[in-house]
Every structure is written in structure tokens, then in C-alpha cells.
Amino acid sequence: MRAFLSIGMLSVILFGAPAQAGVPGGTTQPAVLAVDEKEVQLLVTQSVGKVVLLNVWATWCVPCIEEFPQLLKLRSAYASRGLDVKFISIDHPQKSERAVQTFLKRMKVDFPTYIKSTKNDESFMNALHPEWSGAVPATFVYDRSGKLVHTRIDAQTYEDFVALIEPLLLP
Amino acid sequence: MLSKLPKNGSVYIHHHNHTHTHGGDCVMKKPMPIVLAAAFLIVCTIVGRSAPPAVSPGMKAPSFSLKDAYGKEHSLEQYLASKYVVVMFIATQCPVSNDYNERMVKLHDQYASKDITFLGINSNKQESVSEIKEHAGKYGFKFAVLKDVDNVVADGYGAQVTPEIYVIDPTGTVRYHGRIDDSRDEDEISSRDLSAALDALLAGKDAPRAETKAFGCSIKRIRKQS
Numbered sequence: 248m249r250a251f252l253s254i255g256m257l258s259v260i261l262f263g264a265p266a267q268a269g270v271p272g273g274t275t276q277p278a279v280l281a282v283d284e285k286e287v288q289l290l291v292t293q294s295v296g297k298v299v300l301l302n303v304w305a306t307w308c309v310p311c312i313e314e315f316p317q318l319l320k321l322r323s324a325y326a327s328r329g330l331d332v333k334f335i336s337i338d339h340p341q342k343s344e345r346a347v348q349t350f351l352k353r354m355k356v357d358f359p360t361y362i363k364s365t366k367n368d369e370s371f372m373n374a375l376h377p378e379w380s381g382a383v384p385a386t387f388v389y390d391r392s393g394k395l396v397h398t399r400i401d402a403q404t405y406e407d408f409v410a411l412i413e414p415l416l417l418p
Numbered sequence: 419m420l421s422k423l424p425k426n427g428s429v430y431i432h433h434h435n436h437t438h439t440h441g442g443d444c445v446m447k448k449p450m451p452i453v454l455a456a457a458f459l460i461v462c463t464i465v466g467r468s469a470p471p472a473v474s475p476g477m478k479a480p481s482f483s484l485k486d487a488y489g490k491e492h493s494l495e496q497y498l499a500s501k502y503v504v505v506m507f508i509a510t511q512c513p514v515s516n517d518y519n520e521r522m523v524k525l526h527d528q529y530a531s532k533d534i535t536f537l538g539i540n541s542n543k544q545e546s547v548s549e550i551k552e553h554a555g556k557y558g559f560k561f562a563v564l565k566d567v568d569n570v571v572a573d574g575y576g577a578q579v580t581p582e583i584y585v586i587d588p589t590g591t592v593r594y595h596g597r598i599d600d601s602r603d604e605d606e607i608s609s610r611d612l613s614a615a616l617d618a619l620l621a622g623k624d625a626p627r628a629e630t631k632a633f634g635c636s637i638k639r640i641r642k643q644s
């Protein structure tokens with residue numbers, strides 16, 4: 248069974264190298280990169296200059312699954328205006344590996360995503376926002392300077408997301 | 419901390435209404451004193467449209483009176499005569515909450531004889547009274563599960579996630595807030611925070627960690643119109 252890639256690979260992503268990992272059957276599927284509480288902020292800082300929408304989800308979370316396609320649509324529609332959408336799964340990195348991969352494949356995700364690697368969930372939550380209760384889905388929106396400007400708990404609609412990002416994006 | 423902010427309902431209500439009316443941005447319409455403005459900004463970054471200010475340890479627990487799945491009314495006040503009340507925001511459909519069903523029953527069994535009352539509260543808009551009744555029967559809950567219609571009590575406590583626990587002492591003060599333990603998987607638990615809090619409180623001490631948190635399902639709230 249293929250383990251999730253470690254943060255060692257994250258540096259590869261940061262510098263733009265291909266992020267493909269082999270899966271059984273000879274096809275390739277984008278990497279699911281492990282991030283801990285220290286590394287999660289890198290996901291924002293690596294994209295300074297862009298508006299970053301960071302979505303925390305899990306395969307066991309029905310509203311997350313329902314929200315996911317809206318975020319993929321948002322990513323496609325607004326990439327040209329400087330939006331970067333990043334997904335972090337909080338599934339169990341070993342026990343739920345297959346479920347995560349299967350879902351991402353079903354969603355036709357063709358870019359790297361992330362999975363929480365630390366067992367210290369509170370530190371991970373606090374790294375994103377000290378007041379976050381841990382409820383998912385949760386979405387954090389950062390402006391182009393990397394400053395957190397919006398936090399949304401529970402599933403949002405496409406229109407909700409557009410209203411959040413539109414004022415932050417390039418014209 | 420949200421809990422340390424001045425309890426000024428207008429800050430929150432203003433934001434709350436505004437998000438509904440104008441699609442989610444936090445904008446101050448009128449000049450505010452600096453402390454209020456700072457509080458406003460902090461609240462705005464986290465709560466979004468659905469999450470109210472949180473009740474933390476040391477604060478007064480908001481009173482409530484709710485019906486269980488059989489129509490019987492239960493108030494917080496009626497149980498404060500016992501030593502402690504454990505209020506548990508739970509769900510019928512949330513896999514995380516459901517992973518704790520057995521553990522909640524065991525905790526109830528363990529502490530009921532020590533004069534501690536356990537109350538479940540279901541605030542999810544999509545989970546009906548009949549579903550709550552069936553769920554409680556299926557998992558053998560011996561504690562009442564109350565239906566929080568329109569998530570009024572969840573709003574009052576600032577509860578956001580299931581499962582989420584508040585332990586309230588006989589004076590009505592919250593003494594513990596957070597998770598049951600630190601792992602959905604029973605074989606990976608390293609910190610049994612609710613048990614530790616109850617044991618400490620029963621021994622006349624403070625909870626070793628009065629506030630904890632864990633990942634779980636967001637409470638599905640109704641959208642309140644301004």
C-alpha cells in the first residue's frame with residue numbers, strides 16, 4: 248500500500264516540480280502530501296501574491312463531500328484572477344488512505360492536495376486559527392498578502408464563496 | 419479569545435445580520451470605540467455567519483428548557499441540584515459523534531451514581547425528534563436527548579461541533595468545555611479529558627485542562643434572517 252507522501256515532498260511542490268505519485272495499475276494520481284501543524288502555514292506563504300482558500304475536509308463528513316465540487320468549480324473559474332484553492336483532509340492518514348484517494352479520483356482532482364499528518368489535532372487547529380473549534384467543513388480565506396480575512400464553519404454555497412473571494416481578487 | 423471579549427451582543431448581532439444581508443463581508447457601518455472595533459474584527463474572522471460567541475470555563479452557563487424525544491421538558495436548573503451537569507451536543511448522523519455513543523453510555527454509567535447528570539442536546543436542523551428517539555434506543559442511551567429547535571441553545575453556548583461537551587457546576591458555572599477524549603479510535607486515546615475533568619471536580623479540584631477541542635461535525639444550523 249502506498250503511503251501518503253511526507254512533507255519532504257512538499258518542498259518539491261513549493262518549487263514547482265511535478266507532483267505525481269504512482270498508483271497501482273500504472274496510472275498516476277496527484278500526490279496527497281502530509282502536513283503537520285508547523286507546515287500548514289507554508290501552504291499560505293508559498294502562495295503569497297494569490298488569494299488562498301484553504302478548505303479542511305474529511306471523507307466521513309457529508310457536508311464536506313457536498314461542498315467539494317463547488318470548490319473545484321470555484322478553483323477553475325477564478326484561477327486566472329489569482330485564486331488558489333487548497334484542500335486539507337483530516338482523515339486518518341493510514342486508516343483512511345484508500346478512501347481519500349478514491350474520493351479524489353472520483354472528483355477528478357488533478358492537482359496535489361494535503362492531509363493532516365500530526366496526531367496533535369489541537370495544535371493543527373490552532374495553527375490555522377486559535378478560535379477554531381475543529382468543526383468541519385471549515386474554510387479559511389487569505390488575502391494576497393497572506394493575511395487571514397475570512398473563516399467559515401459548515402458548508403457554504405458557491406455564491407457564498409464567490410462573495411468572500413471576489414473583493415480580494417485582481418480585477 | 420472570543421470568550422474574553424466583552425459580551426456585547428450588538429457586536430455579534432451586527433455582524434451576524436450583516437453577513438446575511440450582504441453576503442459575508444465584515445464591514446463596520448458606524449465608527450466604534452477601539453476596543454469594540456478590535457473585538458469586532460476578531461469575531462469577524464472566525465465566526466462567519468453561523469457561529470456565535472463561545473461560552474468558556476468560568477462563565478455562566480446559559481439556562482435552557484428543552485423537550486426530549488418523548489415530549490418531556492428538561493431544564494438546566496432542575497438538574498443543578500445534582501453535583502454536576504454534563505451537557506453533550508451530539509448528533510444522530512455525524513460519524514464522529516456516533517463513534518462516541520458507547521463511550522457516552524459508559525461515562526453515564528460510571529458517573530450517574532456519583533450524582534452527575536448527563537444530558538444530550540441535538541441542535542442539528544436536519545435531525546428530527548423521531549430520528550433522535552430511534553438513535554437513542556439503538557445505542558442504549560440512558561440519558562435524555564433534548565431537541566434544540568432552531569439551534570437556540572447551541573447559539574447560546576456557542577457550540578459548533580458534535581460531540582462537544584460542557585460540564586456545569588451547581589452554581590451554574592461552566593467548569594469544563596471541549597472533547598470527551600482525544601481520539602475517535604478508542605485504541606488511540608491518550609487523553610481522557612472529560613473523565614479527568616469529572617474526577618478532578620468530584621475531588622474538589624479544577625479540571626486539569628478546562629478547555630480542549632477535537633475535530634468533529636459542524637452543527638447544522640438554520641439560517642436566521644435579519
